[in-house]
Amino acid sequence: RGPGNPSALDPDFAARAARKGGSRRNAWGNQSYAELISQAIDSAPDKRLTLAQIYEWMVRSVPYFKDKGDSNSSAGWKNSIRHNLSLHSKFIKVHNEATGKSSWWMLNPEGGKSGKAPRRRAASMDNSTKLSKVRGKKKASVQTAPETTADSPSSQFPKWPGSPSRSNEDSDVWTSFRPRTSSNASTASTRRSPILPERDDLPDEELLPSLVFSSASSNVPPTVTEELELIDGLNLISPSSSMLPTQQSVSSGPIQRDSSFSLRTRNTVGSASTFGNSLFNPVDVSLQSPVSRFSGPQTLEALLTSNSPPPSDVMMTQVDPILPQTGSRLNNPTLLLLGGQATQNKMGPVDPRGKPSEQQPESGAGALTPTLPMVACPETTANLATLKAPAQLGTPPLLPSGSPAPLGATQDRLPTDLDLDMYMENLECDMDYIINSDLMDGEGLDFNFEPILVGTKCQDPV
DNA sequence: TTGCGTAAACAAA
DNA sequence: TTTGTTTACGCAA
Numbered sequence: 001r002g003p004g005n006p007s008a009l010d011p012d013f014a015a016r017a018a019r020k021g022g023s024r025r026n027a028w029g030n031q032s033y034a035e036l037i038s039q040a041i042d043s044a045p046d047k048r049l050t051l052a053q054i055y056e057w058m059v060r061s062v063p064y065f066k067d068k069g070d071s072n073s074s075a076g077w078k079n080s081i082r083h084n085l086s087l088h089s090k091f092i093k094v095h096n097e098a099t100g101k102s103s104w105w106m107l108n109p110e111g112g113k114s115g116k117a118p119r120r121r122a123a124s125m126d127n128s129t130k131l132s133k134v135r136g137k138k139k140a141s142v143q144t145a146p147e148t149t150a151d152s153p154s155s156q157f158p159k160w161p162g163s164p165s166r167s168n169e170d171s172d173v174w175t176s177f178r179p180r181t182s183s184n185a186s187t188a189s190t191r192r193s194p195i196l197p198e199r200d201d202l203p204d205e206e207l208l209p210s211l212v213f214s215s216a217s218s219n220v221p222p223t224v225t226e227e228l229e230l231i232d233g234l235n236l237i238s239p240s241s242s243m244l245p246t247q248q249s250v251s252s253g254p255i256q257r258d259s260s261f262s263l264r265t266r267n268t269v270g271s272a273s274t275f276g277n278s279l280f281n282p283v284d285v286s287l288q289s290p291v292s293r294f295s296g297p298q299t300l301e302a303l304l305t306s307n308s309p310p311p312s313d314v315m316m317t318q319v320d321p322i323l324p325q326t327g328s329r330l331n332n333p334t335l336l337l338l339g340g341q342a343t344q345n346k347m348g349p350v351d352p353r354g355k356p357s358e359q360q361p362e363s364g365a366g367a368l369t370p371t372l373p374m375v376a377c378p379e380t381t382a383n384l385a386t387l388k389a390p391a392q393l394g395t396p397p398l399l400p401s402g403s404p405a406p407l408g409a410t411q412d413r414l415p416t417d418l419d420l421d422m423y424m425e426n427l428e429c430d431m432d433y434i435i436n437s438d439l440m441d442g443e444g445l446d447f448n449f450e451p452i453l454v455g456t457k458c459q460d461p462v
Numbered sequence: 463t464t465g466c467g468t469a470a471a472c473a474a475a
Numbered sequence: 476t477t478t479g480t481t482t483a484c485g486c487a488a
Contacts, residue, residue, distance in 0.1 A: 025466085025487095032466065051478060080467060086480050093479080100475090102478055 028064030033077075033084040036062060037091060041107050048094060048104040054081055 024030055031039070040057035041049050049057065055078055059069035068077060085091045085105055094104040 034466085076468070079469070082477095082479060083468080083481090084466095085478095102475090 026064075028062050033080050034088050034090065037081060037084055037105070038107055041091075041105060048106045050096065050102045050104060051082065051085070052102065054085075054105060 026032070028036070036058060037054055040054050040061070041047060043057065043061075044053070055069070058065045058077070058081065060066075065077060085093070090108045092106050092108045094106050096103050
């Protein structure tokens with residue numbers, strides 16, 4: 001594998017190499033593929049292009065590729081195009097509802113971490129690498145029955161296009177999407193297809209909450225469903241990210257979607273202009289130095305103590321949603337988590353999935369608060385409390401060996417891996433609860449349960 | 463070491 | 476076949 005001798009396989013290599021002596025980095029100029037693709041997408045009226053359209057743009061707009069549109073000579077650079085699209089988190093794939101059409105490719109409003117997707121073979125086997133490997137393996141082995149069962153998470157996502165109670169007129173372009181990474185996540189970045197079945201590939205800390213919401217959203221009235229979808233979207237990037245909303249915001253921008261999600265997101269973000277004309281720069285700044293958004297004691301204090309919604313734009317933009325393994329990113333969610341905890345008494349149950357980073361601002365906006373407690377298992381809340389309380393006292397008995405590195409207001413900061421553990425625990429509880437008290441009961445999924453009863457169930461899930 | 467270009471394996475549509 | 480993901484390699488800065 002791999003090109004031993006590029007010139008042997010790349011007929012343009014010589015020409016390119018020849019020009020390297022000059023000012024050109026590549027045969028077509030100094031722009032990288034990623035930059036060209038960005039340019040192509042940016043030049044599109046809708047700020048989105050299919051792969052084929054990107055090809056077309058290249059052939060049309062880049063002299064070097066003008067005579068390389070035929071399949072004979074295009075394999076190489078098209079492969080590179082695809083490679084770059086997949087590789088860079090700055091590009092996001094958006095499901096194209098039109099049948100037979102390939103996905104839309106858009107620019108990640110958050111800049112995609114200055115291009116590189118977080119799942120490359122950077123450090124040897126960091127979290128992202130592990131995740132990607134796991135995901136890759138799963139993809140190869142699992143990938144089962146996407147969109148099959150009625151109650152599978154996927155069955156709910158097709159609703160996204162129509163956005164139940166909203167306009168359907170644009171359903172063919174309504175593109176539910178998620179960060180590839182998540183990445184999400186995500187995560188992991190990853191990056192994931194908008195198709196929900198890929199949630200099966202999510203690491204547990206992401207999968208579980210997703211299932212929670214999926215189960216809920218597929219069994220609630222449309223209006224509530226929409227709310228939950230919103231949360232689900234948020235949750236996809238949880239426990240700490242805010243990418244999806246941002247992307248939603250952008251997707252609703254150029255695509256002109258009429259969705260409460262996007263509207264709310266805009267409101268939450270504070271100003272859609274954040275991702276308006278310049279899709280990268282404003283957010284890039286926050287990405288490059290996310291902590292700086294919190295460096296101000298006022299902001300931090302507000303996060304930790306204020307009952308009023310903190311600056312929502314901070315909440316929605318400060319975290320890098322794609323790099324859950326990024327320490328700088330995790331710091332913020334940790335703070336946010338604690339911020340949510342700090343306001344727990346005032347605000348009621350804390351989302352067990354540890355995403356007060358979304359909840360808090362949303363609660364302030366009154367948008368999500370009613371729905372979040374629905375899946376908040378009191379036990380997990382209790383666990384959270386038991387975990388958090390000592391931590392807040394500066395004695396983290398349940399903490400892994402990591403040192404919290406207390407400093408000032410951040411003395412509550414927990415080790416990042418603890419965060420994950422906490423998520424896991426909380427999520428497990430959610431799952432147990434959902435499975436045992438709802439799915440197994442066969443009583444339908446009524447999430448409008450009483451917290452007290454829920455607490456009982458959670459205490460003894462079996 | 464990192465970013466980039468390139469090739470290629472592989473899978474899904 | 477096209478699209479998309481991922482891995483691997485070599486090169487240059």
